[in-house]
Amino acid sequence: MSSENERPGGGAEGAPPEQLALIRESVRQAKTPRARPRTWRGAPLAKDLPVARVLVDKGVLHLDRYFDYAVPEELDADAQPGVRVRVRFGAGAHHVREGRREGGGLRDGYIVERLAESDYQGPLAALAQVLSPEPVLDPELLAFARAVADRYAGSLADVLQLAIPPRHAKAEAGQLPPAPPPPPAPHPGPWQRYERGPRLLQALAAGHAPRAVWTALPGPEWAGEIALAVQATLASGRGALVVAPTGRSAARVDAALTEVLGEGQHALLTADAGQERRYRQWLAVRRGSVRAVVGTRAAMFAPVRNLGLVVIWDDGDSSHSDDNAPFPHVREVLELRASGDKCGFLLGSWGCTVEAAQLVRSEWAVPVTADREHTRRLAPLVRTVGDTDLARDEAARAARLPSLAWQVAREGLRHGPVLVQVPRRGYVPRLACAQCRAPARCRNCVGPLEARGGSEALVCAWCGQGCADWHCPECGGFRLRAQVVGARRTAEELGRAFPAVPVRTSGREHVLDTVPGTPALVVSTPGAEPVAEGGYAAALLLDGWALLGRPDLRAGEEALRRWITASALVRPQEAGGTVVIVAEATLRPVQALVRWDPVGHAVRELAERAELGFPPVSRMAAVCGPPEALTEFLGAVELPRDAEVLGPVPLQVTPAGRARRPGGPPPGEQWDRALVRVPPGSGAALASALKHARAARTARGGTESVLVRIDPPDIG
Known part of the structure; x- marks a missing residue:
């Protein structure tokens, strides 16, 4: 039996159900006279501008627009543009661009403007509450947030959640002093x-x-x-x-x-x-x-x-x-x-x-x-130790410090603290077979094995189960080696190598802000380096290959940034400051550090990106989701004509129990990812197309999520 939406009708024969619904709504509105709201459930409304246009704090794309509500007379004085309000929204409210009928849950929102009348012809739902008379959303911030939302194919409500901090009633009380007079212009x-x-x-x-x-x-x-x-x-x-x-x-x-x-x-x-x-x-x-x-x-x-x-x-x-x-x-x-x-x-x-x-x-x-000349005078001296040097160096095997690094550290400790940068935190984050270098994996979940603390016990980093009798499934070997030694293990080794010198660590669990200018070894992960009073006498940058070997387009750029950040804390060369980096001297990022030329490195990287059509020369979006949902989404989106789709390819599965990376698959679920690339000038069209496709998918009741990230930070 056919439903009403399936019957052909005058002038709309063969039209889809969505179009028939729009036609009936247009006819209904044409028959309804425009009326200015006067009352709400018998209560009087505001005499002037009785309609409030509200941005509801609900970050779903198909509802990324404003909704009209009636303003009760009792809320007239406080319900001004920019204030926070509560409105009924959701099941039972049946919002299209208006609030009508009682029902739906209460949600927060912002009044965007006050109007004399609404373009909706039926009764409007009323504002439930004014949370605060403090206007926090002015037209300038609203326009800026809308520009950011359009730039990143997101919703305005999501941007405002980032832009406006949560309300604290006590903080709103009291008057603030006026702005101070302008200061004088500074000397250069x-x-x-x-x-x-x-x-x-x-x-x-x-x-x-x-x-x-x-x-x-x-x-x-x-x-x-x-x-x-x-x-x-x-x-x-x-x-x-x-x-x-x-x-x-x-x-x-x-x-x-x-x-x-x-x-x-x-x-x-x-x-x-x-x-x-x-x-x-x-x-x-x-x-x-x-x-x-x-x-x-x-x-x-x-x-x-x-x-x-x-x-x-x-x-x-x-x-x-x-x-x-x-x-x-x-x-x-x-x-x-x-x-x-x-x-x-x-x-x-x-x-x-x-x-x-x-x-x-x-x-x-x-x-x-x-x-x-000025740059060379203020930069430290940078020396390199490559793989061939390490192979001939007995000291590197004994204490994981090449002879050159040992000598520089010993000399630096006579004059002040020495910084040791380790790519990863922890003890021994990753292990591999000593014979064939195959990664050591857990038998239960295939997660990476690691040695925690000073014991020799192996524990899976994903499921936490121990593995007492591990052997390599590739070659049958029983010996393990560290792929990258963590900061705590490095601190223990250096403590044994320099027993009379204090060793401090700085990492995710405990980040030091500053250290004294007295002799000490400071072991730090990238980004957690404390500032030393008077600068470090020397710095050792260990395991440089671990940063350069990341499967990422930005691996070289990021490695150089981390090395320069650490080296900039070292005293100038004329004051004896020396940096030793354990990496091949012929590599481009290492040469850029030796010459202290980050701009030249970036210019060359940019030229290669231009040849390959990679960002920032082009604009790119990463689209991720379950395979079937992603295929359906890519088939429905109307991309710009000059868009190029790369992929889809499988994403690495996140093990159960581990938190999902932003834009990555949920734990235990397989996702695919496609990259969409457009030339300069088409970025806005790409963002608009992806945003409208996601909104349409949500409006149709799509259950499986598809995530879109404009200009992803890494595409490796």
């Missing part, structure tokens, strides 16, 4: 070491909007140099925003700003501050009490008034890429903000990413660098 100071440095500060102080990619000189002065750029911007009567990758680096900029501007002249926005303090600081920025902000990733959305400068430090750090949908990256977000607000842009780092080189190549930004 350390910026004189760079060719375009003084002109950059002069342009900021004069109210201009320069865009620069700054390659910082080795040493701790980078935070003070950022503070001077912020002071120059404030001197022009504008605001400034600085985003650092970690709380430790943000704290260094915070201290430098306090030294330059004084107490209470800027806000620090980090997750470590706690919900109340962070929200109070954010409110101070929105209300205009402070005009300078420094913080970590979420601070990229800080509502700084009259923004004159945005700064990002160390854009290659993975912390700048958000792990929550729609996965924005601080660098691209601040580029959007600089273009939209017509403000200055400063990207700084000791190294140089391929994206930074692309900004200079496209003439969107200008380079700010020091001359080679």
